[in-house]
Each structure stands twice: as C-alpha cells, then as structure tokens.
Amino acid sequence: QVQLVESGGGLVQAGGSLRLSCAASGRTFSSYAMAWFRQAPGKEREFVAAIRWSGGSTYYVDSVKGRFTISRDNAKITVSLQMNSLKPEDTAVYYCAARRTSIATMETLRMKEAYGYWGQGTQVTVSS
Numbered sequence: 522q523v524q525l526v527e528s529g530g531g532l533v534q535a536g537g538s539l540r541l542s543c544a545a546s547g548r549t550f551s552s553y554a555m556a557w558f559r560q561a562p563g564k565e566r567e568f569v570a571a572i573r574w575s576g577g578s579t580y581y582v583d584s585v586k587g588r589f590t591i592s593r594d595n596a597k598i599t600v601s602l603q604m605n606s607l608k609p610e611d612t613a614v615y616y617c618a619a620r621r622t623s624i625a626t627m628e629t630l631r632m633k634e635a636y637g638y639w640g641q642g643t644q645v646t647v648s649s
C-alpha cells in the first residue's frame with residue numbers, strides 16, 4: 522500500500538519561501554511519477570509540478586515556473602517542492618500525488634485523474 526505524507530506547509534509573507542516534503546512508502550518508486558497539486562477554497566484541484574522518478578524530468582504549470590522547484594531524494598524516498606517568491610494567489614492546500622508508471626505524456630502527467638495515490642494535504646497560506 523502506497524502512503525504519502527506531506528509536511529512543510531505554513532504561513533508566510535508574500536515574497537517568502539517554503540519547502541514542502543512528501544515522504545513516500547510502500548513500494549519501489551523508481552518507475553513512478555510524482556506530482557504536486559493544489560486546491561484553493563472554491564476552486565478545482567490544479568496541477569503544480571511533476572517529476573519522473575527515473576530520469577528526473579520535471580514539468581510545471583506556467584504560473585510557478587522560475588519560482589518553484591520539484592525534486593526527489595532517492596535515498597530518503599521523498600519528493601520536495603521548493604517554493605520561492607510566494608504570492609497570495611499561491612495560497613491553497615497542497616497535495617502530493619503518485620502515479621504507478623511514469624510512462625505518460627506531459628499532458629497526462631498534468632491531470633489529477635492520472636494519479637492513483639494521494640497524501641492528506643498541507644496548508645500553505647501566503648499573506649499580502
């Protein structure tokens with residue numbers, strides 16, 4: 522059973538930084554794709570960033586390019602999201618997600634329906 526546990530959320534002022542972590546367990550993740558999604562109140566859950574565990578290719582939504590960085594640690598089996606230059610519009614619950622295979626188009630990796638495993642979410646609040 523795959524388990525994903527997020528940590529690192531909190532309250533930060535605009536322009537500040539936060540680092541989210543997702544601890545993964547229950548499988549060998551070398552063939553997986555991992556992603557971060559976010560959901561603001563009253564809005565749909567949206568794609569933020571994804572990484573193919575093997576090879577490390579990364580993908581981002583345009584609104585976070587140049588500010589957020591997704592990475593993975595093979596030894597700790599964690600996926601992180603470094604968020605810099607945070608804006609109030611980044612305020613949301615952030616979810617870690619895992620897909621059993623990374624064999625997928627970039628477009629597929631941006632779809633929440635493509636992921637079968639989810640963490641419980643961590644709140645990120647950016648004050649203006």
